[in-house]
Amino acid sequence: MQLDLVSALFVFMLATFIGLDVIRRVSRLLHTPLMSLTNAISAIAVVGAIILAGEEHGTFSTILGTIAVFASTTNIVSGFLITDRMLKMFKKRETVER
Amino acid sequence: MSAATVQLIYLVSTALFIFSLKWMSDPRTARRGVGAGVAAMAFAVGGTILEPEIVTYKWMAVGFGLGTLVGVPLSWVPLTAVPQRTALSHAFGGLAAGLVGTAKYYTWLANGELTHFRTGAIVAEVLLGYLTCTGSLMAAGKLQEIVPTRPITYRNQNIINLSLLAMALAIGTVLVWNPYMSWGFPIVIALSLLFGVLLIIPIGGADMPTVISLLNSYAGLSAVAMGFVMENKLLITAGALDGSSGFILSVIMCRAMNRSFTNVLFGAFGQVQAAARTVEHKTVKSATPEDASQVLENASSVVIIPGYGMAVAQAQHRVRDLYEQLARRGIDVKFAIHPVAGRMPGHMNVLLAEAEIPYDRLVEMDDINPEMPQTDVALVVGANDVVNPAARHDKGSPIYGMPIIDADKAKTVMAIKRTMNPGFAGIENELYYADNTLMLFGDAKAVIGDLVKQLSGDGRSS
Numbered sequence: 320m321q322l323d324l325v326s327a328l329f330v331f332m333l334a335t336f337i338g339l340d341v342i343r344r345v346s347r348l349l350h351t352p353l354m355s356l357t358n359a360i361s362a363i364a365v366v367g368a369i370i371l372a373g374e375e376h377g378t379f380s381t382i383l384g385t386i387a388v389f390a391s392t393t394n395i396v397s398g399f400l401i402t403d404r405m406l407k408m409f410k411k412r413e414t415v416e417r
Numbered sequence: 418m419s420a421a422t423v424q425l426i427y428l429v430s431t432a433l434f435i436f437s438l439k440w441m442s443d444p445r446t447a448r449r450g451v452g453a454g455v456a457a458m459a460f461a462v463g464g465t466i467l468e469p470e471i472v473t474y475k476w477m478a479v480g481f482g483l484g485t486l487v488g489v490p491l492s493w494v495p496l497t498a499v500p501q502r503t504a505l506s507h508a509f510g511g512l513a514a515g516l517v518g519t520a521k522y523y524t525w526l527a528n529g530e531l532t533h534f535r536t537g538a539i540v541a542e543v544l545l546g547y548l549t550c551t552g553s554l555m556a557a558g559k560l561q562e563i564v565p566t567r568p569i570t571y572r573n574q575n576i577i578n579l580s581l582l583a584m585a586l587a588i589g590t591v592l593v594w595n596p597y598m599s600w601g602f603p604i605v606i607a608l609s610l611l612f613g614v615l616l617i618i619p620i621g622g623a624d625m626p627t628v629i630s631l632l633n634s635y636a637g638l639s640a641v642a643m644g645f646v647m648e649n650k651l652l653i654t655a656g657a658l659d660g661s662s663g664f665i666l667s668v669i670m671c672r673a674m675n676r677s678f679t680n681v682l683f684g685a686f687g688q689v690q691a692a693a694r695t696v697e698h699k700t701v702k703s704a705t706p707e708d709a710s711q712v713l714e715n716a717s718s719v720v721i722i723p724g725y726g727m728a729v730a731q732a733q734h735r736v737r738d739l740y741e742q743l744a745r746r747g748i749d750v751k752f753a754i755h756p757v758a759g760r761m762p763g764h765m766n767v768l769l770a771e772a773e774i775p776y777d778r779l780v781e782m783d784d785i786n787p788e789m790p791q792t793d794v795a796l797v798v799g800a801n802d803v804v805n806p807a808a809r810h811d812k813g814s815p816i817y818g819m820p821i822i823d824a825d826k827a828k829t830v831m832a833i834k835r836t837m838n839p840g841f842a843g844i845e846n847e848l849y850y851a852d853n854t855l856m857l858f859g860d861a862k863a864v865i866g867d868l869v870k871q872l873s874g875d876g877r878s879s
Binding site: 322324327330331334335337338339341342343344345346347348349350351352353354355356357358359360361362363364365366367368369370371372373374375376377379380381383384385386387388389390391392393394395396397398399400401402403404405406407408409410411 | 434435437438439441442443444447448450451454455457458461462465466468470471472473474476477479480481483484485487488489491492494496499502503506507509510512513514516517519520521523524527534629630633636637639640641643644645646647648649650651652653654655656657658659660661662663664665666669754756761762763764766767770771773775776777779781
């Protein structure tokens with residue numbers, strides 16, 4: 320699918336506004352998990368990496384693509400797992416007191 | 418699979434990413450947010466695999482396999498090491514973006530498919546990607562203390578750094594003008610890698626929360642640039658979400674220190690000017706754990722102010738024991754969290770949550786300050802600059818104007834500290850010399866352990 324510069328800029332601008340608005344509402348309590356979650360989300364770079372590793376445009380491109388898939392997968396896996404691990408620890412008083 | 422189906426899958430994925438971040442607004446829905454994020458990523462990966470240009474699956478399978486093998490153990494790190502892990506993960510993100518950009522450039526160069534637009538997007542992607550990669554590696558090294566945490570400075574540092582960046586931008590611009598001038602491309606890569614290192618080495622440990630947020634933003638922006646290269650809306654959207662998140666966190670961190678971006682990046686904070694300030698001989702009052710525990714027992718409200726020192730001493734679990742002892746006596750215990758306490762945004766909250774301290778006891782700086790004058794005891798555990806009253810009135814102090822937690826306004830202040838040496842920034846803290854301050858000298862974990870012992874001992878005898 321072709322994407323021209325102007326519609327790409329539109330998408331970028333609108334997504335940035337949504338991002339700024341949604342993130343502003345995130346509780347300060349959760350800024351560390353937020354950062355590890357966005358780490359995992361920024362590993363969306365995996366999309367570009369998969370295409371490189373999957374299309375056949377020569378060895379050089381395949382090698383770089385495979386390394387990029389590796390790097391992004393590391394972020395996806397560790398990002399989501401550690402975010403969940405941290406969030407499990409946030410408990411209210413009733414549930415903590417034994 | 419038709420291209421339209423793939424685009425629809427991407428659309429669902431985008432919506433789920435937005436929900437994922439939206440649900441992070443409240444600790445009660447946050448785990449659902451992670452679920453949405455995982456689903457979004459599964460759709461993104463699934464949709465991409467269905468793209469018509471994919472002809473082989475074996476190499477991506479290798480990448481997925483190895484990535485999982487490394488990723489799973491990386492998620493087991495202790496929570497004190499989360500800042501390093503996050504920085505490392507920014508490095509991986511930047512690397513992926515950089516490599517994809519590099520491969521695309523050479524593929525298109527060989528096929529004669531380079532355009533001005535494509536080259537411009539690739540240059541942006543490669544610049545951001547590689548500088549994020551090396552910059553984050555340096556940040557991770559500083560956080561892990563493999564690289565010296567103090568600012569490393571040399572003559573004309575800012576001029577050298579900025580001219581390197583200007584050179585990279587200039588060659589990049591020429592490349593956009595003439596995409597087939599291929600000798601320029603490796604130079605852009607080399608300069609970005611070098612600039613990433615030089616940008617981070619003059620930044621000290623205390624500024625890491627800002628730096629790590631900024632690198633988070635760059636990692637997102639490099640994904641956006643990749644979206645322009647690959648003409649992929651999903652990459653642009655998800656990258657923009659990440660980029661804006663990093664941006665907001667950096668702004669919050671800068672505000673919490675009353676400093677500008679430029680000052681963090683080019684200021685090399687807390688050097689000679691601070692150390693040169695002489696302080697006339699003042700006396701401090703030191704107290705034993707016995708004295709301190711008596712004061713605590715007679716209090717009706719206690720505010721504990723944790724800082725990075727608590728994490729270094731691994732004292733958070735002792736702090737929880739202290740919290741329980743005090744709460745059992747009906748004393749109102751709260752934790753005052755300064756936005757830049759720790760080495761990344763929200764670091765203290767995670768450490769205290771790990772120690773099973775209920776999150777409704779953790780109070781932000783702006784909410785706790787009006788209560789400080791009515792507080793009986795403010796207990797400072799490993800925090801220093803964020804409670805220094807000089808920030809309010811001493812125009813000569815390097816931290817003047819930084820918002821602080823008003824610990825000094827409490828009826829009694831207790832500060833746990835190893836020695837009287839000034840903290841990281843080398844700034845003398847007048848809080849320790851105040852009339853209402855008692856110093857508890859020693860390792861935070863040991864001192865709080867003693868306090869707990871005193872309090873629980875009393876509990877048995879009465």
